[in-house]
Each structure stands twice: as C-alpha cells, then as structure tokens.
Amino acid sequence: MGLSGEQSEKITAGSDAAEPPAARAAPGRPKSKKAQAQQRQRRRTARLSYDDWVDGALNLLSREGIGAIKIPRLCQELGVTKGSFYWHFDDIEQLMTAMADRWSATQSRTVRDLAAFAEIPVEERIEKMAAMLVDQRHWIVETGVREWSRSNPKVAAAVRNLDQRVFETVKRTMLDLGFDENQAGIRAGAMVYIGLGLIHGRDNLPTPSTEQVSSVIELLARP
Missing domain, CATH: 1.10.10 (Arc Repressor Mutant, subunit A)
Structure with a gap:
C-alpha cells in the first residue's frame, strides 16, 4: 500500500526512529x-x-x-x-471496515456449519444447543458485536442473518420432534430469545449451568 x-x-x-540519547548504546560498547x-x-x-x-x-x-x-x-x-x-x-474507519469484513466472513462459515445440524440426531442437536448457550466465550464476543451492529450496517446484516439461521435450525429440530408448524415456530422463538437473554443479561443474572439450560430446552422440546 x-x-x-x-x-x-x-x-x-x-516511530521509534528518533530514539532518545539515553536509550542509545555508546559506540564500541555493548x-x-x-x-x-x-x-x-x-x-x-x-x-x-x-x-x-x-x-x-x-x-x-x-x-x-x-x-x-x-x-x-x-x-x-x-x-x-x-x-x-x-x-x-x-x-x-478503514480498520473498522476490515473488522466488519472479517467478522462477516466468520459468521458466513458459522451459517454453513448450522446447515449440518440437520444431519445430526435430534437428541444430539439439543445437547449442542445447550452447550452453545452456556459458552461464556460466545456470550462475550456476541455482546461486543451486537453493540457494534447498532452503528455498522454490514455487521447488523450479518447478525440478522445469523439470528434467522439459528431460528430456522431450532425450528427444524422442533418439526423433527413432531410439532406442527405453529408450535415449532413458537418453541423455536422462545429458545432463541433465551439465548439472546443470556447474552445481554450475563453481567446481571446468575450464570446457568449446562444442566439447567438443558432442562429448559427439554421442557420446550416436550410434546
């Protein structure tokens, strides 16, 4: 460039080119x-x-x-x-654009990975969803990115696309469990909102364990 x-x-x-005299070594000395x-x-x-x-x-x-x-x-x-x-x-601003490009590319890979959920047995899908919801590293990254999305249209579009794909993945799981279209949508929406609540409430509310989150998911997945 x-x-x-x-x-x-x-x-x-x-730069460090203008190094202060005190930091320079005298000629001929270590x-x-x-x-x-x-x-x-x-x-x-x-x-x-x-x-x-x-x-x-x-x-x-x-x-x-x-x-x-x-x-x-x-x-x-x-x-x-x-x-x-x-x-x-x-x-x-140029760095921010590069950050948005990098995060959007990462989320595109995540969206592709979500498509593979359809090939996993339903019980295993539920376990993976519970693990994702209690992954603190995921919460920390998501909190910063969602704050950023309020002022960056590219990041906002990537967040929106990811949320929609997560919803569709969870809804597909509910349909596979035997719920009709209406019930699958209601339960999938509740589960996604639980995830968003965990992201935004993590500093103010007790952190649930994997077992607790699994219990909630199982409740939503129960006929």
Whole structure:
C-alpha cells in the first residue's frame, strides 16, 4: 500500500526512529539491557501484520466494546507505535471496515456449519444447543458485536442473518420432534430469545449451568 506525505509524517512522528540519547548504546560498547529490549520491540513492531491488527482489534472489541477501538488504545493493547498502524490503514474507519469484513466472513462459515445440524440426531442437536448457550466465550464476543451492529450496517446484516439461521435450525429440530408448524415456530422463538437473554443479561443474572439450560430446552422440546 502506498503512503501519502501525511502518512509518512505520521509514521516518522510515531516511530521509534528518533530514539532518545539515553536509550542509545555508546559506540564500541555493548548495548544495555534496556536498549536491547527496545531493539527487540522495534523488530516485533516491524513484523506486526495487517491480520495482527484486525485480530487484535476484534479481541479488544470482545472484551471492552466498540468504544475501545481507537488508535491509541489499540497501540497500547498490541505494544506498538502509531507508525505501525499507518503502515496498514489510512484511518480507524478503514480498520473498522476490515473488522466488519472479517467478522462477516466468520459468521458466513458459522451459517454453513448450522446447515449440518440437520444431519445430526435430534437428541444430539439439543445437547449442542445447550452447550452453545452456556459458552461464556460466545456470550462475550456476541455482546461486543451486537453493540457494534447498532452503528455498522454490514455487521447488523450479518447478525440478522445469523439470528434467522439459528431460528430456522431450532425450528427444524422442533418439526423433527413432531410439532406442527405453529408450535415449532413458537418453541423455536422462545429458545432463541433465551439465548439472546443470556447474552445481554450475563453481567446481571446468575450464570446457568449446562444442566439447567438443558432442562429448559427439554421442557420446550416436550410434546
């Protein structure tokens, strides 16, 4: 990616090239431990890739929400300078677009995986659904992404598509259990709303165990 004059100035201002005299080793003398550590840090910064930035931003989003996605905070998180950021992105909006593309691609794979549920025995499907509902890692990521979807149309579309596919998968399970179209839709909707409630209420309510969630699912799956 070519760099404009403004970006080059940003890189120069943000880089470690202007190293303070105290950090430089005197000619002909071994470098101090501090200088060696700074040199290792500069080498690591130079190796930080485009994917490292996107992955790091998504990880930060999952922990601290969309408000944390700012250049200074990301640099602190990744242990690099602003110069490293501007090697890969023109601005924070370009990084946000890359994050949205990456998350949408991940969810497309998830949607394809959901289609395979139809080949799994009904009892096993119910067990997998219960496990997904109590997976705290899933909740943490979903909370950040759903907050983000309020301001990003691409992420909102991916979230909506995923919710619809989850609903259809659960409804298919209810139909396979023998419920009619109306009852299958009602029970599938209740189960999906339970999942959304677990995502948004996880900080305020007791965390259910897998057994407890399984009991609720079995209740909804009972004729």
